[in-house]
Amino acid sequence: MTLTSWRAAGVAFLAGALAALAMPPLYWLPLAVLGIVAFVWLWDTASGPKSALLRGWAWGTGHFAVGSYWIVEAFFVPPADFALLGPPIVVGLAALLGFFPGMAAGAAKWAAGRWPSLGGRYCRLLLLAVAWTIAEWLRGHVFTGYSWNPLGHVWAFATPLLQGAALFGVYGLGLLTFMILAAPAAGWRASILALIAVGAAGFAGQAAMAPLDTAGGPLVRIVQPNTLQAEKWRPELRAQHMAKLVEMSRRPGFDGLAAVIWPETAPPFIVEPGSAALEYMATAVPPDGYLVTGAARGTRNREDGVWNSLLVINGAGEIVATYDKVHLVPLGEYIPFHKQLAPVAGFIGRGSFEVGESRVTLDLPRLASFSPIICYEVIFPAAVTGPGARPRWLLNVTNDAWFGLSSGPYQHLTSARLRAVEEGLPMLRAANTGVSAVIDAHGRVLAALDMQREGIIDHVIPPAREPTPYGRWGDGTLIALLMFAVAVLVALSRFTGREKTDNSKP
Incomplete structure (x- = not known):
């Protein structure tokens, strides 16, 4: 992935577009894995925060262009007075929304440059997941918000896998989802752990879904x-x-x-x-x-x-x-x-x-x-x-x-x-x-x-x-999850730093 300029942007745009096909109603989940792993690799090989931001922006533009294409349909409802405005408005919206994953990539790259101990394979995934989640939350709130297709929606084909939203909301579910989908970028061990996590979440979610008695309701x-x-x-x-x-x-x-x-x-x-x-x-x-x-x-x-x-x-x-x-x-x-x-x-x-x-x-x-x-x-x-x-x-x-x-x-x-x-x-x-x-x-x-x-x-x-x-607590549980993730990130970075120091000794 040592791509430069427009080639990297093109790959990013395509990866984001493919990842959108994992959303309802298609649920092509392997494309979400491909798209998020490409996002991580493009971030890894970016030369600095500005490059990472631009690559993330291209990824987001492709993602939201495909994920929100349906808005065009409304412009063609008769009398369709503004039909010609439909495609450019959707493209413009996608370009605007693309800045949110772009900002996540740029901010994470800046943090990784400022604190080199965050460069470990697990640290970088967790760092990106935290930045992604904050950016998704901002997308749902800035300028009245547009909380459409958050990442956690990729699990909607299996209701048990949605139950984590009862704990942390869909944004918290998105943080965990990013870590799972991005796991192949950290190697086969992380991929196995991700599969185990999905299985455990499915069993736990199924157990939480007790039958509900509907008798007597209106x-x-x-x-x-x-x-x-x-x-x-x-x-x-x-x-x-x-x-x-x-x-x-x-x-x-x-x-x-x-x-x-x-x-x-x-x-x-x-x-x-x-x-x-x-x-x-x-x-x-x-x-x-x-x-x-x-x-x-x-x-x-x-x-x-x-x-x-x-x-x-x-x-x-x-x-x-x-x-x-x-x-x-x-x-x-x-x-x-x-x-x-x-x-x-x-x-x-x-x-x-x-x-x-x-x-x-x-x-x-x-x-x-x-x-x-x-x-x-x-x-x-x-x-x-x-x-x-x-x-x-x-x-x-x-x-x-x-x-x-x-x-x-x-x-x-x-x-x-x-x-x-x-x-x-x-x-x-x-x-x-x-x-x-x-x-x-x-x-x-x-x-x-x-x-x-x-x-x-x-x-x-x-x-x-x-x-x-x-x-009960709304986004308070999301904040708690983010704080826990940051604490784990700090602990991992310190462990990575000590490991590098020990390996450098004669």
Whole structure:
């Protein structure tokens, strides 16, 4: 790997792109091993921090270009006014995100140069793993964050291997994952240890996944209407879309439900208090139950704005609870300073939602308390529950119709599963075109409707587990893991330094 300039960058870009194919839904794990080992070798042979940063940046650009290609699909949804902007925006986003693994490589190279005792084969892997994890955490927080496809997601094909997220969250799982995937770069002994670690983690995870008794929980119905995004907001189809939602809601078994759940922005219009549409929506409310739906919420004063919301509606057509989305997608759901720069905002996009005040936990009769999460919000660890008492379950309403049959919806589902594992709470997911799912508190998918299928899921809300360490302390457990890793790194470096000193004696 004694490559120079553009050759090294090209190899790095290709290695990062191949590693992205280990993410859902493909799970080609050997490519993740190849990609991470190449990352380590490129870092090893870099001449200094700047060279390591540029190689890491090229690796990250390739990785995120493949991992986030599905964003292009949204630009081609009719009327596709900005279709030509799709590819350059995705490439630009990948180049921006590439700086996070680049910064990890550059910082680790600087540290290795400053403290030569960190140059041992095990030290360098642990040093890179710590730097990688810090960079991933920053990627999930800087400029509102983009915590998509963290490294720990490569294990989603085997639920037992996700259980470490209950201890340290997905970022902590990523630190351990980096060490395992990078092990071949340290030799065959490290590779064997990595295989043993994966086996041990699998057995431990399986043992932790005790069966959960679902008897006695509220019975709910998830409706997946499979409405194409190109048709969703056409005025002449509104009545047809609403009739379909109500008909699916009232299918056999309706009278025994505690709630009917519709996906994000299910009604194809802005819902206002006192609207005549609420009376019709109330026909989808089961006896003594609720309709829980994503909706664009407005007020009678249109100047107040519109919110991407979750509404709980009773049989009288009254809105009894509301949650307004807090973490909006920049440039996708809102334009920064859109009110102050109205002409510019109007040119860039089709409008902006207002930002909600705070996350909530809703507690309603006949329905166990839950925290709602709208679409994109589910990708952020330690940010899915409301303040106060712990909810009994999580609800994610989303509309992934924007992204067709790409990998995006499957990766989105994986994020929902990780949040369930981290919090020890079951997750119900209502998606317009899929994937709708019932996920238990261990991240197991108990029932699902695949992409671009119309249907309903009737299921009892699974029970919650006892609070997990990550659910109790959030990123505090990640910090503890990083501190432990640094302590091990210091101990290894001292041992390596003494070993070199002893070997140099006559």
